[in-house]
Amino acid sequence: MLLEKIHSPEDVKKLDNYSLQNLAREVRSALIEKLSKHGGHVGSNLGMVEATIALHYVFDSPKDKIVYDVSHQSYAHKMLTGRAAAFLDESKYDDVTGYTEPCESEHDHFMIGHTSTSISLALGLATARDLKGERSNVIAVIGDGSLSGGEAFEGLDNAGEYATNFIVVVNDNEMSIAENHGGLYGSLAELRNTLGKSQNNYFKSLGFDYLYVESGNDVLALITAFKKVKDSTKPVVVHIHTKKGKGLPFAEQNKEAFHWSIPFDAKTGFQDWGSGESWGGVLSGYLMEKIKSDSKVVVIHSAVPAGIGFFAPQRKEAGRQFIDVGIAEEHAVALASGLAKGGAKPIYSTHSTFIQRTYDQLSQDLCANNNPATLLVTMSGADGMNDTTHLCIFDIALMSNIPNLAYLCPTCVEEAKAMMDYAIDRTLCPMAIRIPNGVAHREGEFDKDYSKVSYKMDKKGSKVAIIGLGDFYQRGVAVAAELAKQGVEATVINPRFASGVDVELLESLKADHQVVVTLENGVAEGGFGQKIATFYGNSNMKVLVKGLKKEFYDKVGFAELCDRNRLTPEQIAEDVKSALV
């Protein structure tokens, strides 16, 4: 096996044409085998096999520096840079992360997971090289889908005026996670159709030289192209046309489902997602009803429509009441503000980790204008994605401190629906709803009015009050049960709002409570509980703020995270008891 003998890019350079093609076959089979057993990003990695081999054949990494956008397509790169065992030996599958990781290898320069950042990061490396008077090639590899993100444009535009070596490989597989959206994709199609000759050339309009490679899965054609641009002294785009999912028929067919996959049957492509209830299912059902009952309702998404269960059939059914703006979160928020101002009822949804792109748009475009758009912040909390680059634990601090924005945290599906009912139909001020990972149900009536910050006291006890925000409400109930075993009948409160304090209710607790404990599924610093601690700062009330310590956790399991941060019901009850003394 060739792959076992590749310990570094030096070994790739020694191969003849025939062996290079064999290596591509071996890399592809190893990818399919690991992906089917382990899950991961399927389509992009299969499409990038040949380009990765060609890059390492032509350029001299790590002296020449390759920066992968999102870096979810860097598996072949990892195999060729000393990490093949993590793809060949099942017991070592978890020795590497799913993204580039400087701790793993000198061939990886950044930890990357969000889109559209590679050009700016790589331009920084190129500029540092020039300041230091060194010579080398700097290459940014970016997929067509990532080009719709504003940060990628800003990077391209700035790079376009440099007179220096800077190579951007555009990996055009004609897809984002779902289909591409944006006028740019029309002109990329024109470039493909004319083999790069179309006059509508986005890259040239930003000052880049341009080279087109139709056979983006032909390692020899790619080598020829990369040799042409090696050591170039001005910015150049190499636009390569690849096939997403190449070599795995069902992934080539169903590109969206195999962008990222859980383990699957390597023969049939069957993915066993189970039959449990998911927030995607809940949200798509609910939103589709809203769409049908009101032609002014419009659901906006930015390239991860599966997050709200909007797959191809739902998107088709929603018609023009569903807008996928592509990877363009900033635009999505401003668009929602404009829609709300224009009298429509926009609902923009993205994951907690991606809402981070939009602080200024939330503040300026939406909240300062007080337009009644609704936001759904999905996959929020520490019990979901846990790669450092995809943590969903910072949104409470981010969103709960913006004026005019109510940040609602439902404790269950039923309450989420009540909140959405209120948010979507009102015509005053923006509202965001934090959608957790776990699907919980609760019986009872849920308030239909969220016009002002008000908490719900679900159980009146004394001495101790437990305020459990959103999906940590049930954890609060579990803490109450622990305390009850020890003879303390605690008050249980559902605060509903992360963005403010219910002065009246909190004041009332002073009469017969000594300890208040707040629970939130996210980083505590800057978040919800700190508002409560501040409220009681000038009183005798003891306040325990329970949430995660501010940190970039790297693939730490939820149970361990809770244990480390003293967030298990038992630990919390213990800390409350100590405070009671």
Add this chain to the structure above:
Amino acid sequence: MLLEKIHSPEDVKKLDNYSLQNLAREVRSALIEKLSKHGGHVGSNLGMVEATIALHYVFDSPKDKIVYDVSHQSYAHKMLTGRAAAFLDESKYDDVTGYTEPCESEHDHFMIGHTSTSISLALGLATARDLKGERSNVIAVIGDGSLSGGEAFEGLDNAGEYATNFIVVVNDNEMSIAENHGGLYGSLAELRNTLGKSQNNYFKSLGFDYLYVESGNDVLALITAFKKVKDSTKPVVVHIHTKKGKGLPFAEQNKEAFHWSIPFDAKTGFQDWGSGESWGGVLSGYLMEKIKSDSKVVVIHSAVPAGIGFFAPQRKEAGRQFIDVGIAEEHAVALASGLAKGGAKPIYSTHSTFIQRTYDQLSQDLCANNNPATLLVTMSGADGMNDTTHLCIFDIALMSNIPNLAYLCPTCVEEAKAMMDYAIDRTLCPMAIRIPNGVAHREGEFDKDYSKVSYKMDKKGSKVAIIGLGDFYQRGVAVAAELAKQGVEATVINPRFASGVDVELLESLKADHQVVVTLENGVAEGGFGQKIATFYGNSNMKVLVKGLKKEFYDKVGFAELCDRNRLTPEQIAEDVKSALV
């Protein structure tokens, strides 16, 4: 006078060609008169006089909706939509804001002040129009400088695939605030030089139709062009070539100095900036020394280089060690991260209000990668810009809750220099420094080590400890003086770090203090003081968190803001005394 008879756009439509040209002259003189007496955005408004008249002549506002980017060029629009008195009558100058403002007029659709947002906001209006089955024109007016912002690109790209009426007027005056930066500006120049015929057409590459108007200050030529695109059924860019500062010779000459101006001599253009010390002067002097002494130091800016005192001579002197990326804050942060990774010593500076654009880049591109870039967050605090859209009071909550980022707050110039010395030369982790508005000096030695969160106890007292962050340190000293009058010798602490707590020092206060009061020049929610309140939550220490209430303040003077938020030294001392009882 014609202008006095213009009560709405209807009145503009009644004018003949000759009167339209006279109207332009009157609008321009009124602008010059008001601007010279009152200050404001000079260049962009003078350049947009004819285009604004032509827009209101051709389109039917407010049914047709015009959205101005940044909206700092909307003065002529205000004059033509019923607000001329605010430009003609000195006693009414402050009846209008310097930006579009929906509270003022039905012709203004959004409160806007940051750049690059108009296209997305206007596309929202256009989409709402289509969902409701209405017919009208939607026009976004955007300057060439704003095109470098990622949000504008995202908006253009998304709009490019709509089959509907959507008109973008690109006001190309060949300038950003300073000169433009980016490859795009090369192709805009090509378009101007070829009267719109160049093949390198950024707008066409994003799916837009395109029309060029060379005489962007000729009201009749503009009317002809706008008539051509009125009621068009697909997205179109009208690229108009205007002259920034048109009609005011020194503003035409010195475009950067007259982008925005304080009141000036209408004959000579003399601007009396006074001779007081400014942070711009301090920073430019300091940074230039660093640049000269170390070829790896590189100062990065995003289109407001005056903020660090880098005017044309300084920029020239710094050579390639100064990079203006244009309006592209996201890129700037990622570029800084790449530069730091590559071994350079990048210092990125922007105003507090604009750092809001970069939360995700700070978190992902910079801090998760722990690259040692330095950030200077200028004009921070409530005592500077006070338009709602330019508030500089949210950065503490934004930046102090990102892992790995030390957010340092100097109490004076000398301490800021000590902090910069440490930050720029270290090779571990990113560091941000909050630069206030007021320039203060203090004597004494300032620590050269900021490797871990540690506060400085400058005066040891008892009962009360005052923790004054950054430029509010001196306010803390004033509070201590107030308390001393009443027999309380308070402890005074300079916390230096907004981003964490000094556990040891805070623990030590428990021995002989009953009240801790924190002071910060920004919104308190999510900020510094709440960390202190949380730290003491489970103790008997009383904590008063003093900062601004979370709110979009609109042109509220600093003294009034302090008074409203009980932030005067007297009020603070009074509250402390009450808490002591």
